Amino acid sequence: MALAVKRDARMNVAAYRRWVEPRPDEERWELLDGVPVLMAPPSARHQRIVTNLIKRLDNLAEPRGCGAYPGLAILSDAMDDYAPYPDVVVHCGPMPPTGFVDDPLVIVEVLSPGTMTNDRGHKLAFYATMPSLQTLLIVYQNEARIEVWRCDAGWIMQPVGADEVVDLPELGGTLPVAEIYDRVTF
Amino acid sequence: MALAVKRDAGMNVPAFRLWVEGRPEHERWELLDGEPVLMAPPRERHQRIVMNLAGRLDALAEPRGCRAMPGLAILSDAMDDFAPIPDVVVRCGPPLPDGYATDPLLVAEVLSPSTVSLDRGRKFDFYRTVPSLKVLLIVYSDETRVELWRREAEDWSGTALSLDGTVALPELDGAVPVRDIYRGLTS
Numbered sequence: 001m002a003l004a005v006k007r008d009a010r011m012n013v014a015a016y017r018r019w020v021e022p023r024p025d026e027e028r029w030e031l032l033d034g035v036p037v038l039m040a041p042p043s044a045r046h047q048r049i050v051t052n053l054i055k056r057l058d059n060l061a062e063p064r065g066c067g068a069y070p071g072l073a074i075l076s077d078a079m080d081d082y083a084p085y086p087d088v089v090v091h092c093g094p095m096p097p098t099g100f101v102d103d104p105l106v107i108v109e110v111l112s113p114g115t116m117t118n119d120r121g122h123k124l125a126f127y128a129t130m131p132s133l134q135t136l137l138i139v140y141q142n143e144a145r146i147e148v149w150r151c152d153a154g155w156i157m158q159p160v161g162a163d164e165v166v167d168l169p170e171l172g173g174t175l176p177v178a179e180i181y182d183r184v185t186f
Numbered sequence: 187m188a189l190a191v192k193r194d195a196g197m198n199v200p201a202f203r204l205w206v207e208g209r210p211e212h213e214r215w216e217l218l219d220g221e222p223v224l225m226a227p228p229r230e231r232h233q234r235i236v237m238n239l240a241g242r243l244d245a246l247a248e249p250r251g252c253r254a255m256p257g258l259a260i261l262s263d264a265m266d267d268f269a270p271i272p273d274v275v276v277r278c279g280p281p282l283p284d285g286y287a288t289d290p291l292l293v294a295e296v297l298s299p300s301t302v303s304l305d306r307g308r309k310f311d312f313y314r315t316v317p318s319l320k321v322l323l324i325v326y327s328d329e330t331r332v333e334l335w336r337r338e339a340e341d342w343s344g345t346a347l348s349l350d351g352t353v354a355l356p357e358l359d360g361a362v363p364v365r366d367i368y369r370g371l372t373s
Protein backbone atom coordinates (compact mmCIF):
# COMPACT_ATOMS: atom_id res chain seq x y z
CA MET A 1 0.00 0.00 0.00
CA ALA A 2 1.38 3.36 -1.00
CA LEU A 3 1.02 5.82 1.84
CA ALA A 4 2.10 9.43 1.66
CA VAL A 5 3.85 9.51 5.01
CA LYS A 6 6.31 12.37 4.83
CA ARG A 7 4.29 15.53 4.46
CA ASP A 8 7.31 17.82 4.43
CA ALA A 9 9.07 15.95 1.63
CA ARG A 10 6.22 16.78 -0.76
CA MET A 11 7.21 17.44 -4.37
CA ASN A 12 5.36 19.63 -6.85
CA VAL A 13 5.01 18.77 -10.53
CA ALA A 14 7.95 20.92 -11.63
CA ALA A 15 10.31 19.34 -9.06
CA TYR A 16 9.00 15.88 -9.93
CA ARG A 17 9.65 16.36 -13.67
CA ARG A 18 13.25 17.35 -12.92
CA TRP A 19 13.61 14.41 -10.56
CA VAL A 20 12.06 11.79 -12.87
CA GLU A 21 14.04 12.82 -15.98
CA PRO A 22 17.31 10.97 -15.12
CA ARG A 23 15.48 7.81 -13.92
CA PRO A 24 16.01 4.69 -16.09
CA ASP A 25 13.55 4.41 -19.02
CA GLU A 26 11.97 1.18 -17.82
CA GLU A 27 10.92 2.73 -14.52
CA ARG A 28 7.46 4.31 -14.45
CA TRP A 29 6.87 6.79 -11.63
CA GLU A 30 3.63 8.52 -10.74
CA LEU A 31 3.47 11.60 -8.56
CA LEU A 32 0.70 11.01 -6.02
CA ASP A 33 -0.03 13.51 -3.29
CA GLY A 34 3.46 14.98 -3.66
CA VAL A 35 5.24 11.61 -3.45
CA PRO A 36 6.82 9.77 -6.42
CA VAL A 37 5.45 6.21 -6.48
CA LEU A 38 7.01 3.45 -8.61
CA MET A 39 4.43 1.58 -10.67
CA ALA A 40 4.56 -2.21 -10.28
CA PRO A 41 4.64 -4.32 -13.46
CA PRO A 42 1.00 -5.10 -14.34
CA SER A 43 -0.41 -8.60 -14.75
CA ALA A 44 -1.20 -10.08 -18.17
CA ARG A 45 -4.87 -10.01 -17.24
CA HIS A 46 -4.64 -6.28 -16.54
CA GLN A 47 -2.92 -5.69 -19.88
CA ARG A 48 -5.48 -7.80 -21.78
CA ILE A 49 -8.26 -5.56 -20.43
CA VAL A 50 -6.22 -2.44 -21.29
CA THR A 51 -5.65 -3.73 -24.84
CA ASN A 52 -9.36 -4.48 -25.32
CA LEU A 53 -10.19 -0.97 -24.09
CA ILE A 54 -7.68 0.75 -26.34
CA LYS A 55 -8.83 -1.14 -29.46
CA ARG A 56 -12.44 -0.18 -28.94
CA LEU A 57 -11.81 3.39 -27.73
CA ASP A 58 -9.33 4.22 -30.47
CA ASN A 59 -11.82 3.05 -33.13
CA LEU A 60 -14.45 5.37 -31.70
CA ALA A 61 -11.97 8.22 -31.24
CA GLU A 62 -10.18 8.30 -34.60
CA PRO A 63 -13.01 9.56 -36.85
CA ARG A 64 -13.50 12.44 -34.40
CA GLY A 65 -9.87 13.58 -34.54
CA CYS A 66 -9.13 11.98 -31.18
CA GLY A 67 -7.03 9.02 -30.06
CA ALA A 68 -6.78 6.49 -27.22
CA TYR A 69 -3.34 6.19 -25.58
CA PRO A 70 -1.78 4.10 -22.84
CA GLY A 71 0.83 5.54 -20.50
CA LEU A 72 0.26 9.30 -20.71
CA ALA A 73 0.59 11.31 -17.50
CA ILE A 74 -2.15 13.71 -16.48
CA LEU A 75 -1.52 17.19 -15.09
CA SER A 76 -4.16 19.48 -13.60
CA ASP A 77 -3.91 23.21 -12.93
CA ALA A 78 -5.96 22.70 -9.78
CA MET A 79 -3.54 20.31 -8.02
CA ASP A 80 0.18 20.76 -8.27
CA ASP A 81 1.24 17.57 -6.49
CA TYR A 82 -0.32 14.93 -8.76
CA ALA A 83 0.88 13.44 -12.05
CA PRO A 84 -0.83 10.03 -12.31
CA TYR A 85 -0.59 7.67 -15.30
CA PRO A 86 -4.05 6.29 -16.04
CA ASP A 87 -4.22 3.03 -18.00
CA VAL A 88 -5.98 4.64 -20.97
CA VAL A 89 -6.46 8.30 -21.94
CA VAL A 90 -8.60 9.59 -24.80
CA HIS A 91 -7.22 12.87 -26.08
CA CYS A 92 -8.50 15.08 -28.92
CA GLY A 93 -6.82 17.55 -31.22
CA PRO A 94 -3.16 17.43 -32.33
CA MET A 95 -1.01 14.71 -30.79
CA PRO A 96 0.43 15.97 -27.48
CA PRO A 97 4.10 16.98 -27.88
CA THR A 98 5.16 15.34 -24.58
CA GLY A 99 3.93 12.51 -22.41
CA PHE A 100 2.00 14.95 -20.22
CA VAL A 101 -1.55 16.07 -21.03
CA ASP A 102 -3.86 18.48 -19.24
CA ASP A 103 -6.95 18.10 -21.45
CA PRO A 104 -8.10 14.45 -21.46
CA LEU A 105 -11.63 13.68 -22.67
CA VAL A 106 -11.93 10.18 -21.17
CA ILE A 107 -9.78 8.46 -18.54
CA VAL A 108 -9.82 4.76 -17.72
CA GLU A 109 -8.24 3.08 -14.70
CA VAL A 110 -8.09 -0.72 -14.60
CA LEU A 111 -7.93 -1.71 -10.94
CA SER A 112 -5.11 -3.79 -9.52
CA PRO A 113 -5.45 -5.20 -6.02
CA GLY A 114 -2.46 -3.19 -4.78
CA THR A 115 -3.61 0.18 -6.08
CA MET A 116 -7.29 -0.06 -5.32
CA THR A 117 -7.49 2.64 -2.64
CA ASN A 118 -5.54 5.11 -4.73
CA ASP A 119 -7.43 4.43 -7.94
CA ARG A 120 -10.86 4.53 -6.32
CA GLY A 121 -10.01 7.42 -4.00
CA HIS A 122 -7.27 10.06 -4.28
CA LYS A 123 -6.75 9.79 -8.01
CA LEU A 124 -10.42 9.95 -8.74
CA ALA A 125 -10.77 13.18 -6.78
CA PHE A 126 -7.83 14.54 -8.75
CA TYR A 127 -9.30 13.61 -12.15
CA ALA A 128 -12.59 15.28 -11.22
CA THR A 129 -10.74 18.63 -11.06
CA MET A 130 -10.07 18.56 -14.83
CA PRO A 131 -12.43 20.78 -16.85
CA SER A 132 -11.93 18.83 -20.11
CA LEU A 133 -12.76 15.42 -18.62
CA GLN A 134 -16.22 14.04 -19.51
CA THR A 135 -16.04 10.43 -18.38
CA LEU A 136 -13.94 8.42 -15.98
CA LEU A 137 -14.17 4.63 -16.05
CA ILE A 138 -13.03 2.39 -13.21
CA VAL A 139 -12.67 -1.14 -14.58
CA TYR A 140 -12.48 -4.06 -12.16
CA GLN A 141 -10.09 -6.88 -12.93
CA ASN A 142 -11.57 -9.74 -10.91
CA GLU A 143 -15.22 -9.24 -11.79
CA ALA A 144 -17.14 -7.85 -14.77
CA ARG A 145 -17.86 -4.45 -13.27
CA ILE A 146 -17.27 -0.99 -14.65
CA GLU A 147 -18.01 2.13 -12.67
CA VAL A 148 -18.95 5.11 -14.81
CA TRP A 149 -18.23 8.54 -13.37
CA ARG A 150 -19.54 11.37 -15.54
CA CYS A 151 -19.00 15.11 -15.28
CA ASP A 152 -22.57 15.84 -16.40
CA ALA A 153 -23.87 13.55 -13.64
CA GLY A 154 -22.02 15.55 -10.97
CA TRP A 155 -19.36 12.83 -10.70
CA ILE A 156 -21.83 10.43 -9.11
CA MET A 157 -20.95 6.79 -9.77
CA GLN A 158 -23.09 4.52 -11.94
CA PRO A 159 -22.13 0.82 -11.91
CA VAL A 160 -22.44 -1.19 -15.13
CA GLY A 161 -22.53 -4.98 -15.09
CA ALA A 162 -21.59 -7.93 -17.31
CA ASP A 163 -24.41 -7.83 -19.89
CA GLU A 164 -24.61 -4.07 -20.13
CA VAL A 165 -23.13 -1.31 -22.23
CA VAL A 166 -21.28 1.89 -21.28
CA ASP A 167 -22.58 4.93 -23.16
CA LEU A 168 -19.95 7.37 -24.37
CA PRO A 169 -21.87 10.28 -25.93
CA GLU A 170 -18.67 12.36 -26.21
CA LEU A 171 -17.36 9.72 -28.64
CA GLY A 172 -20.74 9.04 -30.23
CA GLY A 173 -20.60 5.37 -29.32
CA THR A 174 -20.73 2.67 -26.70
CA LEU A 175 -18.48 0.24 -24.92
CA PRO A 176 -20.06 -3.21 -24.48
CA VAL A 177 -18.84 -4.65 -21.17
CA ALA A 178 -18.49 -8.13 -22.71
CA GLU A 179 -16.02 -6.72 -25.23
CA ILE A 180 -13.88 -5.13 -22.50
CA TYR A 181 -13.54 -8.53 -20.81
CA ASP A 182 -13.04 -10.48 -24.07
CA ARG A 183 -10.61 -13.42 -23.48
CA VAL A 184 -10.73 -12.79 -19.70
CA THR A 185 -12.14 -15.54 -17.49
CA PHE A 186 -13.25 -15.15 -13.89
CA MET B 187 -16.48 15.15 -3.84
CA ALA B 188 -14.63 16.35 -0.71
CA LEU B 189 -11.12 17.53 -1.47
CA ALA B 190 -8.55 18.49 1.12
CA VAL B 191 -7.41 21.69 -0.52
CA LYS B 192 -5.64 23.61 2.21
CA ARG B 193 -2.50 21.68 2.97
CA ASP B 194 -0.91 24.15 5.38
CA ALA B 195 -3.96 24.51 7.64
CA GLY B 196 -3.63 20.85 8.76
CA MET B 197 -5.01 20.10 12.22
CA ASN B 198 -3.79 17.22 14.33
CA VAL B 199 -5.99 15.07 16.58
CA PRO B 200 -5.36 16.95 19.89
CA ALA B 201 -6.08 20.30 18.21
CA PHE B 202 -9.19 18.84 16.58
CA ARG B 203 -10.53 17.47 19.88
CA LEU B 204 -10.08 20.84 21.51
CA TRP B 205 -11.73 22.58 18.58
CA VAL B 206 -14.67 20.17 18.27
CA GLU B 207 -15.43 20.50 22.00
CA GLY B 208 -16.67 24.03 21.32
CA ARG B 209 -19.03 23.03 18.49
CA PRO B 210 -22.80 22.65 19.08
CA GLU B 211 -23.83 19.21 20.33
CA HIS B 212 -25.89 18.29 17.24
CA GLU B 213 -23.01 18.81 14.79
CA ARG B 214 -20.94 15.75 13.84
CA TRP B 215 -17.43 16.50 12.63
CA GLU B 216 -14.78 14.15 11.28
CA LEU B 217 -11.09 14.99 10.97
CA LEU B 218 -9.95 13.97 7.49
CA ASP B 219 -6.44 14.66 6.29
CA GLY B 220 -6.00 17.47 8.81
CA GLU B 221 -9.32 19.13 7.97
CA PRO B 222 -12.51 19.11 10.06
CA VAL B 223 -15.40 17.99 7.82
CA LEU B 224 -19.05 18.34 8.83
CA MET B 225 -21.12 15.20 8.29
CA ALA B 226 -24.29 15.79 6.27
CA PRO B 227 -27.56 14.24 7.52
CA PRO B 228 -27.67 10.79 5.90
CA ARG B 229 -30.46 9.51 3.68
CA GLU B 230 -33.11 7.22 5.15
CA ARG B 231 -31.94 4.35 2.95
CA HIS B 232 -28.43 4.74 4.37
CA GLN B 233 -29.70 4.68 7.95
CA ARG B 234 -31.86 1.64 7.30
CA ILE B 235 -28.77 -0.26 6.16
CA VAL B 236 -26.81 0.95 9.19
CA MET B 237 -29.54 -0.26 11.56
CA ASN B 238 -29.84 -3.65 9.85
CA LEU B 239 -26.08 -4.15 9.93
CA ALA B 240 -25.52 -2.87 13.48
CA GLY B 241 -28.35 -5.10 14.74
CA ARG B 242 -26.93 -8.25 13.14
CA LEU B 243 -23.38 -7.49 14.22
CA ASP B 244 -24.41 -6.66 17.78
CA ALA B 245 -26.25 -9.97 18.12
CA LEU B 246 -23.05 -11.80 17.12
CA ALA B 247 -20.78 -9.59 19.23
CA GLU B 248 -22.62 -9.51 22.55
CA PRO B 249 -22.07 -13.12 23.69
CA ARG B 250 -18.32 -12.53 23.21
CA GLY B 251 -18.19 -9.43 25.42
CA CYS B 252 -18.08 -7.20 22.35
CA ARG B 253 -20.63 -4.84 20.79
CA ALA B 254 -21.55 -3.02 17.59
CA MET B 255 -22.09 0.74 17.74
CA PRO B 256 -22.68 3.70 15.46
CA GLY B 257 -21.03 7.10 15.88
CA LEU B 258 -17.63 6.31 17.45
CA ALA B 259 -14.58 8.08 16.05
CA ILE B 260 -11.49 5.99 15.24
CA LEU B 261 -7.93 7.05 16.05
CA SER B 262 -4.68 5.53 14.83
CA ASP B 263 -1.19 5.97 16.25
CA ALA B 264 0.17 5.94 12.71
CA MET B 265 -1.77 8.96 11.40
CA ASP B 266 -2.30 12.00 13.56
CA ASP B 267 -4.53 13.96 11.18
CA PHE B 268 -7.48 11.59 10.87
CA ALA B 269 -10.44 10.94 13.19
CA PRO B 270 -13.17 9.50 10.93
CA ILE B 271 -16.54 8.32 12.26
CA PRO B 272 -17.49 5.06 10.51
CA ASP B 273 -21.13 4.01 10.29
CA VAL B 274 -20.66 0.94 12.48
CA VAL B 275 -17.79 -0.10 14.77
CA VAL B 276 -17.40 -3.44 16.55
CA ARG B 277 -15.11 -3.35 19.56
CA CYS B 278 -14.48 -5.50 22.59
CA GLY B 279 -13.03 -4.77 26.02
CA PRO B 280 -14.11 -2.22 28.65
CA PRO B 281 -16.34 0.74 27.71
CA LEU B 282 -14.57 3.87 26.50
CA PRO B 283 -14.46 7.02 28.67
CA ASP B 284 -15.14 9.08 25.52
CA GLY B 285 -16.17 8.57 21.90
CA TYR B 286 -12.71 7.83 20.48
CA ALA B 287 -11.77 4.20 19.86
CA THR B 288 -8.29 2.96 19.02
CA ASP B 289 -9.12 -0.76 19.17
CA PRO B 290 -11.89 -1.56 16.66
CA LEU B 291 -12.24 -5.18 15.53
CA LEU B 292 -14.50 -4.34 12.60
CA VAL B 293 -15.40 -1.12 10.84
CA ALA B 294 -18.25 -0.72 8.36
CA GLU B 295 -18.79 2.19 6.01
CA VAL B 296 -22.13 2.46 4.25
CA LEU B 297 -21.47 4.45 1.08
CA SER B 298 -23.35 7.60 0.18
CA PRO B 299 -23.20 8.82 -3.43
CA SER B 300 -21.22 11.91 -2.39
CA THR B 301 -18.65 10.15 -0.21
CA VAL B 302 -17.80 7.08 -2.32
CA SER B 303 -14.28 8.11 -3.31
CA LEU B 304 -13.42 9.35 0.18
CA ASP B 305 -14.73 6.23 1.93
CA ARG B 306 -12.99 3.84 -0.47
CA GLY B 307 -9.81 5.91 -0.68
CA ARG B 308 -8.31 8.01 2.08
CA LYS B 309 -10.47 6.64 4.90
CA PHE B 310 -9.76 3.08 3.82
CA ASP B 311 -5.99 3.78 3.87
CA PHE B 312 -6.37 5.22 7.34
CA TYR B 313 -8.36 2.28 8.77
CA ARG B 314 -5.69 -0.11 7.51
CA THR B 315 -3.15 1.49 9.85
CA VAL B 316 -5.18 0.51 12.95
CA PRO B 317 -3.50 -2.69 14.21
CA SER B 318 -6.57 -4.16 15.99
CA LEU B 319 -8.74 -3.94 12.88
CA LYS B 320 -9.40 -7.31 11.25
CA VAL B 321 -12.39 -6.63 9.01
CA LEU B 322 -13.53 -3.68 6.95
CA LEU B 323 -16.96 -3.74 5.31
CA ILE B 324 -17.88 -1.40 2.47
CA VAL B 325 -21.63 -1.48 1.96
CA TYR B 326 -23.07 0.14 -1.16
CA SER B 327 -26.40 1.88 -0.65
CA ASP B 328 -27.54 2.29 -4.27
CA GLU B 329 -26.82 -1.29 -5.29
CA THR B 330 -26.76 -4.64 -3.52
CA ARG B 331 -23.04 -5.04 -3.05
CA VAL B 332 -20.87 -5.58 0.00
CA GLU B 333 -17.09 -5.63 -0.13
CA LEU B 334 -15.54 -7.69 2.64
CA TRP B 335 -11.94 -6.66 3.28
CA ARG B 336 -9.91 -8.80 5.64
CA ARG B 337 -6.41 -8.39 7.05
CA GLU B 338 -4.24 -11.29 5.93
CA ALA B 339 -0.67 -11.28 7.24
CA GLU B 340 0.74 -7.96 6.04
CA ASP B 341 -1.87 -7.21 3.41
CA TRP B 342 -5.60 -6.86 2.92
CA SER B 343 -7.70 -8.88 0.53
CA GLY B 344 -11.17 -8.04 -0.67
CA THR B 345 -14.17 -10.03 -1.84
CA ALA B 346 -17.30 -8.59 -3.42
CA LEU B 347 -20.61 -10.13 -2.35
CA SER B 348 -24.06 -9.82 -3.94
CA LEU B 349 -27.57 -10.45 -2.65
CA ASP B 350 -27.14 -14.20 -2.21
CA GLY B 351 -23.75 -13.88 -0.52
CA THR B 352 -22.84 -14.12 3.15
CA VAL B 353 -20.37 -12.05 5.15
CA ALA B 354 -18.40 -14.71 7.04
CA LEU B 355 -17.05 -13.40 10.36
CA PRO B 356 -14.99 -16.13 12.05
CA GLU B 357 -13.74 -13.56 14.61
CA LEU B 358 -17.32 -13.36 15.88
CA ASP B 359 -18.06 -17.07 15.24
CA GLY B 360 -20.81 -16.14 12.87
CA ALA B 361 -21.97 -14.70 9.61
CA VAL B 362 -24.28 -12.02 8.27
CA PRO B 363 -26.29 -12.79 5.12
CA VAL B 364 -26.13 -9.91 2.63
CA ARG B 365 -29.91 -10.16 2.28
CA ASP B 366 -30.31 -9.21 5.95
CA ILE B 367 -28.20 -6.05 5.48
CA TYR B 368 -30.67 -4.79 2.85
CA ARG B 369 -33.78 -5.99 4.71
CA GLY B 370 -36.77 -3.72 4.11
CA LEU B 371 -35.27 -2.06 1.06
CA THR B 372 -36.46 -2.56 -2.48
CA SER B 373 -34.24 -0.98 -5.07
